[in-house]
Amino acid sequence: MxxxxxxxxxxxxxxxxxxxxxxxxxxxxxxxxxxxxxSRIPVVLSVEEVQRLLNSFTNLKHKAIFTLCYSAGLRVGEILNLKVKDIDSDRMQIRIHQGKGQKDRYSILSEKVLGLLREYVKEYQPADYLFEGQGGGRYSASSIQALMKRHKKKCRINKKATPHSLRHSFATHLMDNGTDTRFIQELLGHKHISTTQIYTNVSSKTLKDVNPNYSRMDAKW
Structure with missing residues (x-):
């Protein structure tokens, strides 16, 4: 047994x-x-499922939050800690604060996502944190979890997906495209390469060197 x-x-x-x-x-x-x-195999959404999910959001703030989760491979906590100044449109990068004593890391920012963020900032005009709650301060993790549950049902996605599944999907889709594992490790902020290599269990293609500037968010969504 x-x-x-x-x-x-x-x-x-x-x-x-x-x-x-x-x-x-x-x-x-x-x-x-x-x-x-x-080690558990991560829950990964297909590209088509991600597109359906992101397109289901009509609220600009919600769409921006979930688009960033996927397009930059961010954790929910990292999304909530983002500040307006962390979006570097000159270098097309997003700065992620790792906390006291840890080195900050950077993730990719595509042109389409930048356009979405500019539209969002223009409408909501956040003062400090990129995503603020109704009473000011940071947006809540519980709200993001509830939104994922609601829109997953709306899109008829039956997988046990959470907001963190978008980060898993980001890594897996990059790996499917042949992006080098070391580059994915840097984007995700993994300390050990073995943590990143778990995505080989769900990736559909063999790894090979490609342009590291690739982003699925430059595709149609």
Missing amino acids: DYSYSMMKQLLASVRFLYEEVLQEEIDFDFNIRMKKP
Whole structure:
């Protein structure tokens, strides 16, 4: 019988509780077992599914948020921490703050996404954070999660996709196009190349060197 990682942890904890708390007996066994947590294959949307999802947004702010998640491979927290000054239209880059003691990284900014952001900024005029809530300050992660759930249902996407799945899709689609794994690693901010290589499990093409300036957001969406 095969047991999942979480079930094995629960079984081990139950045995430990039985001997130490109920029977109050010592057992010659080391409970500090390190079990390797299995790596999960990321949920990835197809290019067509991403396009359907992004096109389903009529609210400009919502569309800009989800477009950035995909086009730059950003985490939800990174989206929420973006400030207006982090969008570098001269170098066509997005600066992502990594926190205290960590080196900031940069991701790609396509012409189409820049146009969308300019339209958004003109209409909403954010003062500090790029995406602000109704009362000012940062937009909320829970709102983004709720929007994803609503629009996924609207688009009839049955995969267990979350906003983070757009980041997975960004990496996988770049890999499908043949983008070098090291470049994808830099864009995603992965410390170890092995973290990036998990996308080879869902990529449909063999890796090869291509123009690193490629972006799916230059396609029709």
